Amino acid sequence: MGQTIIEKILSRNLGRTVRAGDEALFEPDLTLAYDYPGYIDSYERQLEELEIPTVKKPEKFMFFIDHFNPAGDTKYREVHVKTRNFAKRCGIQLFEDVGIGHQVIMEKGYVVPGMMLIHFDGHVSMLGALGAGAISVRNAVIEALATNQVSIIVPGTLRVNLTGKLERGVTARDVFHTLVRQLGPSGACSLCIEFGGEGLHSMSIDDRMVLCNQAMFLSAVTAVCEQDEKVDIFLKNTTQRPYSHVAPDKDAHYDKEYTLDLSTVSPVLVAPPSSAKTVPIADYEGMRVDVGYVGSCASGRITDFAQVLDVLEGKHIAVGTRLYAVPSSVQLQKEIAANGMMGKLIDAGACLYYPSCDFCFGMLGTMTAGEVALSTGTLNIPGRMGCTKADIYTASPYTIAASLLKGKITDPRTVF
C-alpha cells in the first residue's frame, strides 16, 4: 500500500517506513519556539530541573521574538531578554525584529519540501504550503530540547481535492472556512489535511499558507500541500537547499477524501464565539463594523494587501472605522513600501504597523465592549482582541476592505 505525503515525510525523517497510527520517536529537522511567558522561559527552567546544561544539537533549533514586540510593559521585555540570553547560552539561532516566525522561516529559506518541523504553536502548519510537515506538539517542545527527539503518532490523512477556480472577491480563507462549514469543525480530527488538485495549483503560495495555517480549526494535526512549479519559484528566490517534491502515492490510504469546486465558494464569515461557526456573509450583511485588521501569520502578505487594494485603491474607508494593516514580516514591510502598496493603503485610511503577532491576540489594537471587528487574525474567540465583550468575525481581506469602505458588512463581490 502506498503512502500519503505526511507518511512519507515522517518515514523519511525516521529512516524507515511508518504509517498512520504508528507511534515513534522522531528527530525534527527543526524545532521552533517563540518568546511568550510560559514557553521559552519555562523551557530554560525545565532543562535546569532535568539537569541538562544545554541542547546537544543547537543547529536543530530556532527561536523567534515576535510577541510583545515592541514590549509595552517591562515584564514582557524581560521575556525578550531571557529569550536572548537562553539562545546565546545554547548557541541557538535567534530571530528578532524580522517579523512573525512562521513567515520569516519560509522567506529566509529554511523550509523545503519533505522537512519535518515542530513548534508549540498550531499555526506552524502553514509551512505545509511548501510541502513540509510542521506539527504542533504543544508543551512537548521541551522533549526535543532535552533529548533531540519527540514522540509522535503518525496521523492519518484527509485528502482535499480542489477543483475549479475562485471568482474575484473570494479567497483561500473563504475556502478553508467553507470546508469547516461542509465537513464540520471535527472534519479532520487528529488527521493531516493533504491539499491537492488543479484548484490548489491555481492558488498562490500565499493562498496555500492561509489554507494550511488554519488547519487546527478542522481539528487537524497539520496540513500539507502537493508541490508544483509555484513552490519551485518560491524556493528559487529564497533558498539554495537541495530538495525534491514529496507526492502521495497513487494507492495511498486516506481516512477521508473530499472534493471542493472552488468556483462554488462564496465569501464567508467566522462568527463569534468560535472558529466552528462559519456563516455565509449574507447572514450578517449590513451589520455595523468598527475595526478591520489585516495581518497575523495567517494573512499580512502581498496577496492580502493586493486584495485590500483591489477594493480600496483610490478610495477611503468609512468615517468612524479603522483599518490596521500589519505586514507579517519586515521583508514584506519593505516590499510593500517599495512597490507602492504601503502608500496606497495609507491613502485609503489604513494604519500601517510594524510586523508583530501582537494585533492577533489583543496586545495592540485592543477593542472595547460593543465594538465589532473584522479580522484576518487566526482566531475569533471572545477576548482575543483584548475585550471579551467585543465581537470578532474573521474574514478575508477582500471582505474586510469592502466592509470598511461601506462601514458595514459587505459582500466584496458587490463593490467591484
Place this chain on the structure above:
Amino acid sequence: MLPKINGRVAWKFEEPNYDIDNIIGVENIKLSDIEQMKKVCMTDYDPDFISVVQDGDVLVGAENFGYGHPHYVAFKALRALGVRTVFAESFNPSFYKGEVANGVALIEVPGILEAVERWSTVTMDWDREEVTVDGKTVLKCSHVPQRTKDLVECGNLINYIREKRL
C-alpha cells in the same frame, strides 16, 4: 504503575466540539491564582461544583472534546479539584497533546456519552483498554497510545522525560 481510575462522573458535556475554556469562562483564562481558578471552575454549569466534586472524579465529553484554542487554566483548576481523567467520544488533538502532557488521563471511549449519567461511576481497565460503567456496562476504549500511558504514569512531561527518555 498506572493510576487506578474509578471515579464518579462529575459532569457530562453533551456538546460536540466543546471548548474547555468555558469551564472557567473566557473572561478568566488569564487567572494566575489557583484559589481563584477553583472558585470560578464549572460555576456556569453547577454553582456548587467546588463543594460537590471529589478527588478522583472524572468528566465525560462528546466528540472532539477540547476544540478551539484551549488555555491551560481550566484544567489547572480541575486538577487542583482532583479531576484527572476525561472519557470522551473523541478528543481534539491540540487539547489532547497539551493536557496529557500534564498527566491528565484522556481516554477515548466510543459510546461513553450514551452510557453514563452524572454521578455514574466509571472504572478503567488499563490492560484490557476497557471501561465499566456502574459495574455493568463494559465499553471498549480506542487504543491508548503508549505515550499517553507513560505520561499518565509519570504524572507530567518533566517526570516522563526524566524517567523514560533520558
